Amino acid sequence: MAESMIEQPVDGPGEEPAPAPTPASGMGPARITSIVVGVVVAGLIVLFAFGRDDPEADASDLLGARAAPVQGELLDASGAFDIDDHRGSWVLVNFFATWCPPCVAEHPELVELERWGADRGDLQLVSVVFNDPPDAVARFFDERGGGWPVIDNPTVAVDWRVAQIPESFLVSPSGQVVLHVEGQLAASEIKRVMEGE
Amino acid sequence: MNAIIGFGFVTLGLAASVLGAAGGTYALLTGRLYLLRTVRQWVWLILLAAVGAFTVMEVALFQRDYEIAFVSQVGSDSTPPLFNFAALWSALEGSLLLWTLVLSGYLAAMMVKFRHRRNDELLGWALVVMLVITTFFFALMVGPANPFVTTEVEPGFTGPGPNPLLQNHILVAFHPPMLYLGYVGFSVPFAFAVAALITGRLGEGWLVETRRWTVAAWGFLTAGIILGAWWSYEVLGWGGYWAWDPVENASILPWLTGTAYIHSVMVQERRGMLRVWNLSLVCATFCLTILGTFLTRSGVVESVHAFSDGPVGPWLLTFFGLSAGATVLLIGWRGDQLRSTGLIDAPASREASFLANNLLFGAMAFVILLGTVFPLLAEAWDGSRLTIGSPYFDSMARPIGLALLFLMAIAPVLPWRKASTEVLSVRLFWPAVIGVVSMALALLLGGRGIYPVITFGLGGFAAGAAARQVVLATRRQGWRGLVGRTNGGMIVHLGVVALAVGLAASESYKSDRTVQLAVGETATVEGHEFRYLEPGADINDRRLRTFALIEIDGDDVYAPATTNYRQVGMIVPTPSVRTGFTEDVYLVLDEVPEPGSDRIRLRVIIRPMVAWIWGGGFLMAVGTVLALFPGRRRRGTEPVSAALPDGGSTSSEPAEPEATPDLDRLEPVPAGGRAPLEDWAGAADDDVSAPVGGGDG
C-alpha cells in the first residue's frame, strides 16, 4: 500500500509514458534482438510441430536381414547351441526371462509350437534367457513344460537389438529374419507365416 | 450428475474469462477506465468456477464415480485417500484442473492485493493478460481435454487407480502442486511485464509490485523441482535423482531464467538499468513454463515422465507461439524506446557481477534447451538418431555451475558501482580461508578428483561469503538480520551451497554393485555388510508387495521390494534407502524374486551426502520465506532522499572509496525518482557490510 502511494506520482494514471531516452527510430538493439529471437522461436515451433522423436521408427530393421549369430552354452550344460547348425530349418529365436509376466503368459504358446513343430520336423525353438539364474530357468521349464534349448549369452541379445522382452524372431530356412514379434507371441502367428510360404 | 456440474463450472470459467478479458480490453482501449471495476465480478466467477470444478472432481474421485471417464482411468476402489486425492493430478485432464485452480487463485489474489489501483491502466492490462491465460486453460478443458467426459462402465468395475509410480510415495501429493504454484506464479509478473510494455510505463513501479510474487513463485518452483528429484530418488529405483530427462529439463528452464531475473532485477531497482533485459527475462520465464508444459504433455520428446500424453500438444504449442510471439513483438516495438541510459562503472561491482550471473544462467538455460531439442534437430537435419544424456549435460553444467559458485562467493561482498581491491581483500579473506579449509577437509576425508574438490572449495568460499553477510546482519539487527530480501537471499545461497556440495559428492563418489544373495548369505560392498535375512510378501487388494529383508552392517533391517499393482498389472521396484548425513545406502531388487527361490539379485548403490541435497533444498525454501518478510527499514524513508548522498544509504562502506559525488547526486535521475526501492532492496546489504570494513580496516 505504502509503496504504491509513493509510486503514484511517477507511475500513476495520467502520467506520460516513461521518457524515451533514445528515439525509437531505426533498429535499436532491442529490435534486432527481438527479430533474432523471433526467428529462433519460430524455428523451434516448426521443429516441435513437424519433427517427431518417434519411438516407432526404431522397429527392428533386422527384418529381412540375415540372422545374427545365436550361439552359446546350453543352460543345462548339456552342450552348445549354434543357429548355423540349423540352416535349412525354421528357427524361432525367443528372448525371455522367468520373471517377466508376459513371458510367462506366452510360454504355453511356445510349448504348443514345439509340439506342432515336432510334427512338421522343420522348426527349431531356441530361447535366450535374460538375466536369470539357471536354477530358476530349469524350474520354470519343469513346471511349465517345454524342452527346447535355452542359452544365456548377453551378446546375442545385443546383436539382435533386443530392447524389451519377450521378443521373438522367426528365421527362415535360408537364414533370413522373416518375422519380428515384440511382446507376447501367438503360436498362430508363427504357423501362418510358416504355412504361407 | 458430477459430470454435468463439473462441466458447468468449466464452461462458467471459460465464459467469465472471455467476458472479463473482452470487457477489460474494451475499457482500456476506449479509455473508459471506470469500466475496469466490472472485471472484478468476472474474476470472482472464475475463481468460483475453478474451485468448483476442482472440488467436483475430487468429490467424484472419492465417490468412485466411474461414470466420469477420468475417474475410471485414475480412480479405484482400493486407492487410499491421500493417493486418491492426488490422483486428480496424475493425468492430463486433472492436472489442468489443478493448474486453473492455482491460476485463478493467483488472479484473485492479484486483484485483491491491488484493489486500490482498480482504475489504473497498468493493472487493467495485467488483469486482461491474466484473463487471456485463464481463457486458454478453461478453453482446453471445455474443448480437447475435458475432464468431465462421461463413459459407461460395467457393473462391478473397480478402477485401475493412478499410475503405480504415482501412488507409492507421499511426495506425489506435494511435488506437482508445488511445481504448479511455481510455474503458474510466473504468470503474474509476466502479466505486469506485458502490461508495462503495452502502456509504455516501464518504470520500476510494476517491478516493486510483483517482486514478492516473483520471489514466492521462484520459491515454489524451487521446492517443486527438489521434491520432484526426491520423489524420483525414492520411487523410481534407479538410485539417482536427476536424469536430465526432457521433463526435468523443462522444469529447470524457467527456474534458470527466473533465477537470473530475481538477481538482475536488483540492478534495475538500484540503478535503473537493464529494464528491457529484465522484461525479457520475465517473459521468457513465462513462455518457458508453457513450453515445459508442452514438452511434458505432448510426447514430442522421449521422456520417462510422460505420464499423460494427450491431445493438447498442438494447443499448448500454439499458446507458446502466441505468448512468445506477442512478447517478441512488444519488445521489438517498445524495447528501444524504453532502454535506460545507466552505465556500469566497473567490472568489480555488484551490477557487473549480476550481469555475469545472467550470462551464466543464460548459458545454462541455452545448453539445456539445446540438449533437449537437439535430437529433434538432428533428426530433421539428416535423419540421424541421437541421444543427448547426462554425460553431455554434466560436462556442460559443471563448469557453468562452478563459475556460478565462484560468483556466489564474490558478488555478495561487492559494493555497488565500484569496488577496490582493498575492500575485496578484506571482505573475502575469511570466506576464502573457509574455502581452502573445505578443500583440505575433503582431501583428508578421502575425496579425490578435480571437479568435486574444487566444488567443495568454492562451496566453502560461497558459504563463507553468505554466512558473513548473515552474521553481520544478525549482529547488527538481531533476528531482523535474518529477514528481508538480502538476508533471506543469503540463506538461500547457503542452501544452494549445501545442494551443490551434495550433488558433487553424490555424483562423483557413488558406487553401484549388483550382488546375488541367498537367504543367510552376506555380501560386502564398500565396507558395508549386507545380509539377506528372509523374503517376505504382503498382499492387499491393491497390490502385491514382494520384499527381501536385508540387514545392513548387522544392525538396521531394510526391505527393498518389488510391487505389483494388480489393477494395472505393472510391477515397479520399490527401493529402500538408509539415509544418513554423510552417506546413503540405496537398496533395490534387480528383479522380482522368484516365488519359492531363496535367491535375490540385490543392487546396492552407495552415494555420499545425498541428504545434503534435500537439506539444501529445505534451506532454500526457508530462505525464500525469510526473503518474503519485509526487511529492515522497509518504510519510513523518504522516497527520493534515500538515494541522495546525505540520505545515508547509498554507500556506507568506510573502507570503500566513495564513488564520485557527482555520480551519486545524479542517481535519482535515471531511476526516475524511484528511490524508495533501494531501502528495502539493495541498501540494507551495504549497511550490513559496514561494520566489517570498519572492524577489519
Next chain:
Amino acid sequence: MPARVRVLGWVAVIAASLSLSVVAAFDDGGAETDAERIERLSDSFACPECRGQSVAESNAAVAATIRQFIADSVTDGATDTEIRDQLVASYEARVLLNPPADGFASLIWVLPVVLVVLGAVGVGAAITGNRGRDRQVSDEDIELLARARSRSGGDHS
C-alpha cells in the same frame, strides 16, 4: 588485521588452494578397477528403450542385458572402443549418451561455447565501453535533480 599480514594471508590461501587442486587432480585413487570401469561404461551408454536413461540407471531388461554384456566384455579384456563399436553396430548412435563430436552433432558442443563467448564479449563491452565516457554533470542534470527532490518533498506531505 594489518594490510601486510593480509597480503601474506592471501598468498597462503591461493598457494594452498592451487596445491590442493593439484593433489585432487592427480591422486585419483589408483588405477581403475574392472568394477569401476564397468560402472563408468554403463553410465555412458543409453538404454535403447528407456528414453534417455543410461544403461546403469535403467531397470529395463535391455539395460540389464547391456550391463551384463559390458561386464562380460570387460572381463574378456575388450577395449572401451570395441565395446562402444559393438553397441553402436547393434543399436546405432542413439545408444551413446554423449553425442559424437563430428558432423552436425558437433554443433551441440560448438554453439554453447560460441554463445558464451559472444555474451561475455557483449557484457565486457557494456562494462568497459562505459569507462572512458564523459561523465560531466550538465546544468540540465542538476536542474532535473533539483526538480526530483522538490517533487518528492511535495508528494510526501
